[in-house]
Amino acid sequence: MKHLFLLIITVGIFASCTKNDTQTTETAVEQTEAALVQKPQQMQSAAGEVITVTYFSEGDQVAVKLQKEGQAEQILHAKTVNASGNPIFSNENFMWEITKDGQAGQMSDKNGNPVEYQRVEEQNQNK
Structure with a gap:
């Protein structure tokens, strides 16, 4: 009787631990995937050139x-950081510093x- 009771408790603990681990893993994966691409931002230079900037993760x-x-999209990867701790992105043609x-x-x-x-909103407020 003592062994039967111990067996039932062990099976119950094992079953409950396995079930919760599966749910936690699925939630963590969904949260990670949602944060991979940020909303594109429109930015403008003093000369009136408009650029679309989209931050994302690759692995x-x-x-x-x-x-x-009017130009092709450029993808730049973070190579280093500036004095403020913001990443500096570059490829063979351009460098972008936040x-x-x-x-x-x-x-x-x-x-x-x-x-x-x-950012376009910020520049419009300064005028």
Whole structure:
């Protein structure tokens, strides 16, 4: 009788632990997948150039998609960080540095010519 009682308790504990682990794993996967791509942001330079900036993750790396009006989309990967701790993204053609806590950014071309961009909403409020 003592062994039967011990067997029932052991089976009950094993069954309840297995069931909860499955539910927790599924929830964690859903939350991770939802955070892979941020909403695209429109940014504009002082010269009026508009660029669309989309931050996303590629595996365990952070990356950014940049698309100027009328040009092909560029994908840049985080290579290092600036003095503020924000990532600096680059590929063979461009470099993108986050400024003003993500409210602006600076894009440099192959020759190192920088162009400062601000979120469209922020720039409209400054006028």
